[in-house]
Amino acid sequence: MKQVHLYSDGSSLGNPGFGGYCAILKFGTAEKIVSGGQMLATNNQMELKAVIEGLKAIKEPCFVTVTSDSSYVVKGINEWLSGWIKKSFKKVKNPELWQEYVDVSKTHKVHAIWVKGHAGHEENEKCDDIARAEAERLQDMARG
Numbered sequence: 057m058k059q060v061h062l063y064s065d066g067s068s069l070g071n072p073g074f075g076g077y078c079a080i081l082k083f084g085t086a087e088k089i090v091s092g093g094q095m096l097a098t099n100n101q102m103e104l105k106a107v108i109e110g111l112k113a114i115k116e117p118c119f120v121t122v123t124s125d126s127s128y129v130v131k132g133i134n135e136w137l138s139g140w141i142k143k144s145f146k147k148v149k150n151p152e153l154w155q156e157y158v159d160v161s162k163t164h165k166v167h168a169i170w171v172k173g174h175a176g177h178e179e180n181e182k183c184d185d186i187a188r189a190e191a192e193r194l195q196d197m198a199r200g
Contacts, residue, residue, distance in 0.1 A: 059119045062082075065187045074095060074097075076188060076193070079091070092105075100128045102191075111160040120161075125184075
């Protein structure tokens with residue numbers, strides 16, 4: 057299987073508020089950016105949505121290393137998910153998004169790595185800028 061790096065970040069203006077997300081996929085020298093937003097979202101929802109949309113953009117089974125500044129996403133993927141699945145996501149925040157993550161990650165081998173946010177990590181900073189811009193775009197649209 058190919059090795060793909062997925063860098064991700066989410067943003068929410070208000071938490072909940074206008075949300076934006078970004079994933080940067082890297083395979084060899086190729087790079088693809090996936091981004092978008094949602095009118096009402098929490099930061100954690102956008103952090104997870106970035107990973108989901110990034111995984112959707114991968115067209116074949118791969119080893120995927122997710123790099124995120126979200127402990128929620130990293131621990132969810134690496135530590136908590138199997139227990140949540142066993143209890144059918146009862147008493148889990150954002151169950152629909154986690155179930156969607158399970159669906160889109162099925163064909164891949166995914167491992168997540170945590171990085172400190174706003175600490176100069178090039179791809180994390182780029183994702184942060186794009187996610188925030190997506191949230192601001194929605195906020196501007198709502199203002200008219």
